[in-house]
Amino acid sequence: xxxxxxxxxxxxxxxxxxxxxxxxxxxxxxxxxxxxxxxxxxxxxxxxxxxxxxxxxxxxxxxxxxxxxxxxxxxxxxxxxxxxxxxxxxxxxxxxxxxxxxxxxxxxxxxxxxxxxxxxxxxxxxxxxxxxxxxxxxxxxxxxxxxxxxxxxxxxxxxxxxxxxxxxxxxxxxxxxxxxxxxxxxxxxxxxxxxxxxxxxxxxxxxxxxxxxxxxxxxxxxxxx
Numbered sequence: 001x002x003x004x005x006x007x008x009x010x011x012x013x014x015x016x017x018x019x020x021x022x023x024x025x026x027x028x029x030x031x032x033x034x035x036x037x038x039x040x041x042x043x044x045x046x047x048x049x050x051x052x053x054x055x056x057x058x059x060x061x062x063x064x065x066x067x068x069x070x071x072x073x074x075x076x077x078x079x080x081x082x083x084x085x086x087x088x089x090x091x092x093x094x095x096x097x098x099x100x101x102x103x104x105x106x107x108x109x110x111x112x113x114x115x116x117x118x119x120x121x122x123x124x125x126x127x128x129x130x131x132x133x134x135x136x137x138x139x140x141x142x143x144x145x146x147x148x149x150x151x152x153x154x155x156x157x158x159x160x161x162x163x164x165x166x167x168x169x170x171x172x173x174x175x176x177x178x179x180x181x182x183x184x185x186x187x188x189x190x191x192x193x194x195x196x197x198x199x200x201x202x203x204x205x206x207x208x209x210x211x212x213x214x215x216x217x218x219x220x221x222x223x224x225x
Contacts (some may be wrong), residue, residue, distance in 0.1 A: 071098035
């Protein structure tokens, strides 16, 4: 005789809450094992912050007409950040401007003050030949310019040309005795310290003899007449 199906157990299973939840639960989405994880940081800018900072400093120097400083900063961008191709285009544009302006300033001085300024820059940059060229023009135009003569002494001293340096220094001191005290402590004249002529130039001259009071004629006043 055939067995009747157990309808009670079937109904109980159908009515089970756990079974209902399992039936309604969505199937989990499979995750690919080799999926690329999202980037942890935002994508890099076209130019690094360091390169941009140098570039902006160069532009600030350019606005102040400090062309040599601006050119040095722009060249740093080219050397230290070769991967910044897009930034390099602007850097080279401003670098050409700086170089033209710097060259113009070096070759253009016409007045005494401009030549003295150009000579000062040249000495600070250890370009002593260029400094001497500017200072000789000043000396030719103003032979008694003690500032130019003193700077000539410095430039020749740095080139170890002692005779020329001492000759210009002696002339500068004769025109302005204050240059003697300045030369005593000037580190730019250090190459001359062992030169006897240089030491003699720094010695204070003897005081002039005082006139004999007996030979001085007294000043007459109206009451003495």
